[in-house]
Amino acid sequence: MTETLRIALAQLNPHEGEVERNAARIRAARAEAAAKGADLVVTPELSIAGYPPEDLILKRAFLDACRERIEALAADTADGGPGLIVGGPWLTEGRLYNAAFLLEGGRIATARAKHELPNYGVFDDKRHFVPGPAPGPVVFRGFRLGLMICEDWWFPSVSETLTETGAEILLSINGSPYEAGKQHVRESLAVSRVVETGLPFVFLNQVCGQDELVFEGASFILNADRAPALRMPSFSEAVAVTEWKRSRSHLVCAPHPLPPEETREESIYRAMMLGLADYVNKNRFPGVVLGLSGGIDSALTAAVAVDALGADRVRAVMLPSPYTSQESLDDAADAARLLGIRYDTVPITGAMEAFHQALAPVFANRAPDITEENIQSRARGLILMAMSNKFGDMLLTTGNKSEMSVGYATLYGDMCGGFSVLKDVYKTTVFALSRWRNGHRPVDGRGPGGMVMPERIITKPPSAELKPNQTDQDTLPPYDVLDSILEGLVEDEEGVEALVARGHDRATVLRVWRMLDRAEYKRRQAPPGVKITRRAFGRDRRYPITNGFTGLVS
Structure with a gap:
């Protein structure tokens, strides 16, 4: 049995709904990875459909189109080249899953369904999908891959189950939206999963703009010793081929040069x-x-x-x-x-x-x-x-x-x-x-x-x-004061007393709170725009326009 596995991470930019274009881009990434000697090519969450698909996923014709392209990509693997992991919707026995398909030897070898479905902030997974069972490892050419889909790795239970059932690596495919400072949160959380399991961790993200959301890529790998082995570029497509070797109960990734971090x-x-x-x-x-x-x-x-x-x-x-x-x-x-x-x-x-x-x-x-x-x-x-x-x-x-x-x-x-x-x-x-x-x-x-x-x-x-x-400033407080109050009210849902305790003038806080509340009907009619903060108006923060609540509680 071979002791080396070459995994290509394909950080791709899907076009929502254009399944033929997405399939062509996956084929191109596979060809590029094959030329570099890859054994397996991994693509992001719902890479054939685009993420988030919203109610497009409710159309049976769309599900059928996704399935047809995945089957065609599976047929491509009969050429003896790299296997593929492709994200796509999976309708079976009347239940719709957010799935990852392993394509190998000209067929769909197996599939894993997303277990943890996010239903907060910008996410509506529970509106569209049912949760899959806790997954076991996927076996590929003798290696046991702990395949997870996005939210699955934000909680310890799925990675724990994969570890207990023999996974040698944690491999997560993602549609994780950009927020300023979020990459540090991701890497800190990945360290937690590595410490808990003793396994290396792979984070693969898509890179695109989709209406209000931006997905910056910034895929990375941590070895079992928590040392970073790879950081892929932000805000651009890339295919990175990584080499893994067995070491006792887990795999070890050969390190790549790390790019400098971007400023905020x-x-x-x-x-x-x-x-x-x-x-x-x-x-x-x-x-x-x-x-x-x-x-x-x-x-x-x-x-x-x-x-x-x-x-x-x-x-x-x-x-x-x-x-x-x-x-x-x-x-x-x-x-x-x-x-x-x-x-x-x-x-x-x-x-x-x-x-x-x-x-x-x-x-x-x-x-x-x-x-x-x-x-x-x-x-x-x-x-x-x-x-x-x-x-x-x-x-x-x-x-x-x-x-x-x-x-x-x-x-x-x-x-x-x-x-x-x-x-x-x-x-x-x-x-x-x-x-x-x-x-x-x-x-x-x-x-x-x-x-x-x-x-x-x-x-x-x-x-x-x-x-x-x-x-x-004839109408508004100075912007440094205004923005500090707004961050408390919008991002942190703080009350008036909490903001006053932080040093803000009570009358100013009350004035800003009332202006924020009264302007909801305007914001509902505003055009879409790029999400940058933890709580953007629109998908993130949804308040009623007709709202009689006036209690300013801390």
């Missing part, structure tokens, strides 16, 4: 790039258009778009009003020039006057107020959507999480658009990301090196410029 800012920035690129490309938009105001949010959004798509697919529009400062005009033009993107100017003064005249009879004897400010934003939204319709480019919204949290945004105005790059990014993080991008070019970025936005955009006080001498 680099990781978040690249997550936004991948989320935007896959959303635009997989939905077949030719490019994007956005309003470039001369402020930091739109400048950062434009930079991410250029890095993700290339300057030739990004179009910026300045939409000045009588309240737009010369600084903003200059800064927007400079940002467009630094990024090398098309830049148009469409004044909204005429539209403002037309709305004023049309509404004068019904607004008679009423003083101007926020209504007139919102008309400006909605005039801009109308023009930008017209350009999107005319040229086919998707409109990007440019608001951040701080603004969306407290409703500092205009429905059918600056909230217009198909996708929001900064939807889950607090304003303080916007500043940090802008400074990072001015000093660094992402490794896979399509944009220029060096400064991509004028320094003044980062340093000047933020303003919506909807009335004379306006700044955001």
Whole structure:
């Protein structure tokens, strides 16, 4: 019996629902791995379907298509080349499982079903699947592989069962979404599984943007001594061939050189790039258009778009009003020039006057107020959507999480658009990301090196410029205070007393809490955007719009 096994980890980018394309990508990865001498090629969770499939998985025609492609991939293995582990839905005896199939010798040799089904945060596995039995090892060419599917390894019971039934390695295929700082959580948890079982651990993740979610890859291996043997790249596809040898009751992976860790800012920035690129490309938009105001949010959004798509697919529009400062005009033009993107100017003064005249009879004897400010934003939204319709480019919204949290945004105005790059990014993080991008070019970025936005955009006080001498702080607390309170309310579900105990002013906390609560109806109508934090609005945090609860409890 051979004592060496060469396992290829295929960190792939699936296209949700495009099963033929996904099968072709798996075939290409198998061919690449075969050329490098691999015995087995492992692909991520639901690699034939894409994860998460949501209610697409309820369509019988989709299940049949997945099954047909898996059977065709199984037939490929009759060539004597590498075996395959492929993730896919498994309908049997009226029960639907999230499964991993071992394909070997021209057939489906065996399958294992996901045992632990997550039903929290962004996950709805229990809506679609039934849990499989506690799995035993999969035998492949004399090796006993402890095959797990994502959530299975987050709890000790499955890995314990695999160890007790003779597994020589823990091998987990995943669709694990990105969150800032989550990789450290994964690696710490993997150490726990290794310590508990005495077995090496393999974490294989998909890499893609799927609606709001980003999956960053970042697959890794820990040997039984807890030492890292492999770290695969973040935010890009890769096929890594690893060599394993038997050592008593477990396998040992030959170590690979380890890449440097990314900074928090680099990781978040690249997550936004991948989320935007896959959303635009997989939905077949030719490019994007956005309003470039001369402020930091739109400048950062434009930079991410250029890095993700290339300057030739990004179009910026300045939409000045009588309240737009010369600084903003200059800064927007400079940002467009630094990024090398098309830049148009469409004044909204005429539209403002037309709305004023049309509404004068019904607004008679009423003083101007926020209504007139919102008309400006909605005039801009109308023009930008017209350009999107005319040229086919998707409109990007440019608001951040701080603004969306407290409703500092205009429905059918600056909230217009198909996708929001900064939807889950607090304003303080916007500043940090802008400074990072001015000093660094992402490794896979399509944009220029060096400064991509004028320094003044980062340093000047933020303003919506909807009335004379306006700044955001006329309406909102300072952003460092606001973001700290919001993180407590949104991410941690803290109460008022807990936030006051941490040093925040009670009146400010109450004010922010009320703004957060009142803005739920706006957020429900906002476009999707990249999930960055532990609790993004939408899939993660779902509150009722009609909500009479007013108890501010700690």
